Amino acid sequence: MKLLNQLTLIYLALTLITLVIGGLFIFRKLESEINFELGMELKRQIDAFAVRLEQGASPEGLASDRLEIIELPADLPEEPLTLRDTLAYHDPMNQHEIQLKASKSYKIGHKHYRISYYNLVVETEDITETVVYTMLIVLFVQLLFIALFFRGLSNRMLSPFYHTLNQIQHFSFQQNEPLSLGKSTIKEFDELNGFLEKMSTKLLKDYRQIKEFSENISHEIQTPAAVVRGKLEHLMNLDISHDQAELIHAAYQNNERIHRIVKSLSLLAKLENEEFGTPTPINLTEILKRNLETLEELIHLSELTFETDLSEQVMVTMHPFIAEIMMHNLVSNAIKHNRRGGWIRVALSADRLEITNTGSPLRQQPQELMQRFKKESRHADSVGLGLSIVSQICKTYRFKFSYTFQHETHRSVIDFC
Amino acid sequence: MSMKLLVIEDNEALLQNILSFFTKEGIRCETAKSLYEAEDKLLGYAYDCILLDIMLPDGNGLSIFQRIKELSPRPNVLIISAKDSLNDKLEGLDLGADDYLPKPFHLAELHARVKALYRRSKLGGQESLRFNEILIEYEKLTVTVHGKPIELTKKEFDLLVFFVTNKNRVLGKQVIAQHLWGDYTDDLANFDFVYQHIKNLRKKICAAGGKDYLCTVYGLGYKFDENAL
Known part of the structure; x- marks a missing residue:
């Protein structure tokens, strides 16, 4: 009200x-x-x-x-x-x-x-009649007064409040402008406005810092990681013993892991900050097909049976790069967490993408796998960010994402709408 | 082939890595650690290929394109950048960069890309690559062993070129996987797909009477060894 x-x-x-x-x-x-x-x-x-x-x-x-x-x-x-x-x-x-x-x-x-x-x-x-009559006149005068005061006068008195409300509703991190609410004649409103202005400036500053941090962390960690990788590759080519080779191998693997984590985290940060530009209508079928083509060989090598049921044109509004990542993560998950001789089914219709595949039972709740760094530990190399990235993408574009496991079948479903 | 390379990169350690790798491959390398230094070098000498880092102490590396465009003959430009941003990639390719390699990259991958660029632009893709009895013809995408053509899939062809370009070097499974399947396949590299392809390639070369140059190096990876038995 x-x-x-x-x-x-x-x-x-x-x-x-x-x-x-x-x-x-x-x-x-x-x-x-x-x-x-x-x-x-x-x-x-x-x-x-x-x-x-x-x-x-x-x-x-x-x-x-x-x-x-x-x-x-x-x-x-x-x-x-x-x-x-x-x-x-x-x-x-x-x-x-x-x-x-x-x-x-x-x-x-x-x-x-x-x-x-x-x-x-x-x-x-x-007497009753007189009293009631008098009171009715008083009430009528009051109503008149209320109408005048509340509708006219208080609308004017509350206008700074409504202005503030309107400004807050239109506040956006992307525009990168702190709130500017102006002066009013009422002390309480001025205090509120002052507080909100300070808060918005602080919020924007924090936001910028986090954004810069996530940009810089990628640069600052990847450059040394590149140096380490280069040195290790040099080392590999020297005359080394078997023991040394094992040490180099372990160092190399872990350095690769750092690289993958940083890359995934910086992608997650970008998604959360909604840094990817305006979404455009794209044909999801095309992207999915392209993805499946590149992964087809891996599917074949993993001895998986593969079935698709794709609608010809499924238009979805999102950033093409993000769509690509989403598809890739889902399909490669289905390959990675499968078993020899298993199968993968990919179905895409106008409002739903459904990927089902065989695989070993989950040791934890499916919901938990969407959290960061939660993973089924079978693959030491996997970072555990794949599903959180998909889940974050769906959050960003307001899709509904669900992941379930039943009767040896993993099932990922995305509802667009 | 004698190639001359300019590496514009401000990280000393990375620069040294690149330098020692390419020098060993017989490619002449010069370095610049800032935009200013790079412009200086570009005014004085001609290069076949430029490796360009985007984040430099005195500005954005993309700004040097203006100068590169005026050069004749125009060198190939390969952007190497840690700024993991799609915009940089698109902007760079728009401005006229020939390729883009995000950091951290494998030196073998960088080497393969530089060679490929050189081949395409300077030699018109005409060049063939000989390694003892193996002859690779890029344009026709054919490989012959002792003059006998062998059937290779696209991936096996890529793999052979990658190995021959980086001969006598240890190539890790990750490097090979990334070269064959691109950037996103990171997570899948733990699969033994690489092994499958190498097994097939080796089988085909041996079947045609070629020597088995491919050998495993402890657990580290594979090496295309000239001196293999």
Whole structure:
């Protein structure tokens, strides 16, 4: 939910609650205030009648439809003023209505009168109506205010925030430009912007350093590796004993291994940094066929049966060089981890590449083989980066890659889409 | 064939490796460790082939192409670079480099490539290579032993040329595998495919009455030995 809508809803809910509570209080207060005032008025009336009686008017002469004068025994003490609701006949409306009745007794001369006077009360419904009406007007004014404030004013107040949000969403490492968010009039937003700007600059710097590092590491390690390789090749051609040859061989093998690891790692780093340029639509069938051609001989020499089921044109959007690496890794894995007399099946359709091959059971979970340097240790020479490279390529291009082993069959599947 | 080579490379150890290898093969080598030095050399002398490293202390090696293009006759250029970047490769080949070899390379491979370049450009591919009773004709892709033609597959032909070019040298299985199957086959080199090809090649040469020059050197690799029994 949008921040603004949520704020509006909360504000509305709070306003409603306040209005209901406020309305109740106002209702109670209004009722008691009106009754009090009416009581006072009735008392004044009664007092006035008492004065008239004192002046000698007869009770009968004063009689009216809202007045009640009763003579009490003289020896009773004087009653104080009492107010109570009563149901009495109301002439103009021709029905019984709730009325407020005030009574008090007076001793005038040697006589004792109780004078009661009643009058119509303002009805509860009337008060309720008034209160609800007033509250509705208040609510309406509030709504108007909310509409004005939240839609107009707060949109303007929040605009730096939305600007920042928009900038962050469009931040990209490839563009290599730190965020520039500008000034706002609100302190909190300025703090946020300042922090984000600093963070983006730092991120870009780190990114550049890692990128440079991965570029340089390849150069810095490969040059000495080339020197070592050259020296060892010289050494091989000298007059050496069998023991020396073994030592040279071991050194040579391991130097080759370093070379392969560095090469694979720098490729992985490039994939992770998304350094390969814009992907272009390419015909995967063509690349796969070319790959299979170069590897055909190896397949043959490994005494493997080989079957293909390739759709004529499978267009996929990716970098051609990467596609080549992906295909090569998958197919050469299928050759390498096979057994003599086994088979390989390669199937490529518009949305799926599936490579199945025979091979010995896995000693570890298939998922683990996608991690770096996890390998089935049968081949001492393999580095254990092949599947992680494929997995990283699929991540980069948002393909779905799965690798499973069942019934002596290894199965790698890539779903494009 | 007498070839003159300019090696532009700033790494002293690598330079020495290349130098001693090619000198032993009877190829005259000169060296330059910077762009400045290289331009100097190019102004003064003519070379058949230039080995060019891209990362040099005073700039990018690709910038020297401008000068190389003006030269007549134009030397072959082989880029040797550790900058494992596709762009460099493409840019280099675009500018007019004849070949590209990423570091670390095998000297035997470098040697074979330099020879191949020289053969193609200077000799128009006409040249044939003789090794005692074995005669290799590049253009026709044929091999004769004692004048008798033998049937070789493309890979076996490549293998024989590679061996004869680097005769009397120990060639590791990796070097041979990389030469035959290219860069990506690193991981597959542990297979004994190399052995299969060598076995077939040896069989075919011997069947035609040739001497068995191919011998194994401990566990290290193979050698095409002139003095083999």
